[in-house]
Amino acid sequence: MDSKETNAKIVKMNLGASIRLNKFGIALIGGMIFFIVLLYRNSGSPSQSDFDGRAATVSLKRLLSAAIDAAERGGKIVISEEHDKSNVDASTVSPAATFNVEVESTIVDDDSIPAEDIRVWIDPLDATQEYTENLKQYVTTMVCVAVKGYPTLGVIHKPFENLTAWGWAGKGVSPKLHVTKDQGGPKDDIAHIIVSRSHSGDVKDVALKAFGESTVVIPAGGAGYKTLAVIQGEADAYVHVTLIKKWDLCAGNAILNALGGKMTTLKGTPIDYGNREEYKNQGGVLATLYQHDYYLPKLQVLQKS
Structure with a gap:
């Protein structure tokens, strides 16, 4: 069975944004459900009119911080093998943190984006086959935010190497990310x-x-x-x-x-x-x-x- 397809879920939100979650069972998806709560909180305290048509906005800086937290917490779920549990009570999972020291020290300004322009793509376990083969060096948890279809915020976390790489198109990248120097060709x-x-x-x-x-x-x-x-x-x-x-x-x-x-x-x-x-x-x-x-x-x- 192709878990990438059968376990793919779309969670549609009142704010107009949507989250695309991939694979590896409902339990692991449930373990990251706090990310949904994040978008509501990032919009402040929206009034009923927000849900009746007026576009609520989302802080991309706060969303990046939360994406980092989501990826890292997803990695902890993978390491602890909590995905083997059949049920996860989403109400007991706290929302992702919307403040990150590294982001604050690297990114100077912020952008507020209408929630309806945002698509969030979550891969809570990339390299599923390699994970089952104990080739854990290949395993990552990933969160991405696309704005009007353009991949804008990206987080790749290697849970077994304790490495988190992130980037914000047009703004900056994690200072801990090793980036190779320019190559003139192969x-x-x-x-x-x-x-x-x-x-x-x-x-x-x-x-x-x-x-x-x-x-x-x-x-x-x-x-x-x-x-x-x-x-x-x-x-x-x-x-x-x-x-x-x-x-x-x-x-x-x-x-x-x-x-x-x-x-x-x-x-x-x-x-x-x-x-x-x-x-x-x-x-x-x-x-x-x-x-x-x-x-x-x-x-x-x-x-x-």
């Missing part, structure tokens, strides 16, 4: 491409055809892990050629946006996160921190052939 003129372990054969063929027989193909689990590998210089590009869910991509996409990197389909089009019903990305993925225009044309040639 390392030593050899492209290092990170790909999914579950589709490594297919993507390896594509990478070798696109970038040459000397290409180094690095199989790894979890879209969040692979995107961070690109950001940290462990790979030049992340390539995916099959269908992938948007909750796997949104957080990494937002962090890349904050760093001036890019994540697109293999045709070079941006990925739109605005429609909560359209949660499948079927156009493949190319993610780079630098030199996107070097890798993209080589992949596009293969798409046309």
